[in-house]
Amino acid sequence: MKNAIHIVVAILAVLLIAVSFIPLVETYWWIVRLADFPRLQFLVALLVIGAALLFFVKRAPLATGALFIGVLAAILANATTLWPFRPSGADFVSQCAEDRQLSVMVANVLLGNRNTAPLLEMVLREEPDLFLAMETDEWWDRALSPLAQTMPHRLQKITGSYYGIHLFSRRPLVAPEILNLASPETPAIYAGVTLKSGETIDFVGLHPRPPLPFQSTLGRDAQLYAAALIIRDGEKPAVVAGDLNATPWEAAVGRMQRIGSLNDPRRGYGYVPTYSATSWWQSWPLDHVLHEAGFATMSLRRLGYFGSDHYPYIVRLCRVAEAQDNTPPALHEGDLRQAEAAIEAAHRRSTAPRSKSGGG
Structure with missing residues (x-):
């Protein structure tokens, strides 16, 4: 024995x-x-x-x-x-002028979930400036329509698959557009957002494919890199949010952060798992709000269960001078080359026939 x-x-x-x-x-x-x-x-x-x-x-x-x-x-x-x-006492900002604040809430609603009331209540209670909903379809488009009363600025792409995406905003959106960063099957949102101060910042909303059995993660990684390159080439401070289907310690996320000079509010704060809301052991952070230097974190929270396999996640930011914020990770040799190669390969692959796959 x-x-x-x-x-x-x-x-x-x-x-x-x-x-x-x-x-x-x-x-x-x-x-x-x-x-x-x-x-x-x-x-x-x-x-x-x-x-x-x-x-x-x-x-x-x-x-x-x-x-x-x-x-x-x-x-x-x-x-x-x-x-x-690890929870080591993150140095969050305690005070911030109201006109310099930006709150971002993300929620993967789960395509077949029909439990809308708790989610709508959370959005109304938290009053985020931006609310990004993923895995949305025509049914969810109708279910989320009451948010237009307080968040009149919106952009959405209904795909008929797990990769529908909606953005609701209290603040005016500037030149909002749907981008196909790696594949037309996984659209992303890119928009300017005008703060109360009058300044416009850039926002990118993503929901790439998860690592699925017998499928490559090339498309996921390419979408992360493409978003980072957009931010890198932009002139305005930027925020990236979404269900990235990647943990914050993954190599692809690290490269994305280095290319886009992005900071992760979770660092020094804690693990904060957002998936799975229906499993005690599948517990890891897949939903993210990342920001460039020029923002500081005021708070971050995982919100309550509403029937999805993801918990909603909200981060409150303050627009600050870059010198006040944490230094973003430095670019490694080969980061840009590997990112561009992945994006090119993903675009080539996206033209080949593919079957529909599950979301996450």
Whole structure:
């Protein structure tokens, strides 16, 4: 019996070590990219397995010792990855003139969800300046129409799939447009937003494809990079928001942040998972509000359950002088080259026939 338990623990240790390091491989293969999601879950499981291995050191000291060293290395790898998102007391802005504030709320509504009342109540209660809804269709277009009374400026694209997108705004939108950053199947929103101060900032709303079984993440990554390049070439301070179907520690998100000089309010604040609202173990942050230097975070919160598999997420920002904000991550050599290559490859692939796939 003890031998059987030892074998099971050893196998689990090997698997956890492998999935902890496999995301370091630079690839668009879906199973590798999915392994980047449950870093916290891997860390907890490794701590348990590491403790279990200690009971078998005397039985097989060399093999168990080698496995234990591997487990310690995997624990270190996951802990290092998650370290920037520990709750360490983020330096948020406590005061901000009303005309310099901008609040952004995002919600993946879940295409088949028909529980609209709680979501509408949250939007009315929170009073965000911008509300980005994703996985919307014609039914959701009608269901969200009451928001036009307080958020009269809007832009939407109904796709008939999981990638419909709606933007509602209290503030005037300047030259709003729908962009096909990587594929016409996953539209993005790009618009200027006029603050109460009269200044106009840029806003990009995204909902790229998730890593799905037997599908490449090329389209997702290309859309993230394309949005970052738009921001990089723009003259106005910018905010990017949406269900990015990527965790904040993924390589693609890191490259996106470096290219667009984007800061993540989660850093130093906490993990703040927004998916899945219906699972206790599938818990990771997929919904984001990122901003360029020139904004500082006042607050961020995950809101309540409303029937979707995602929780709504709201971030309140203050327009500040760039010197007051955190320094964005520096560009790495090869970032632009890899981003442009991914975008070009995604555009080529988007012209080939594709079947409809699930959202996320």
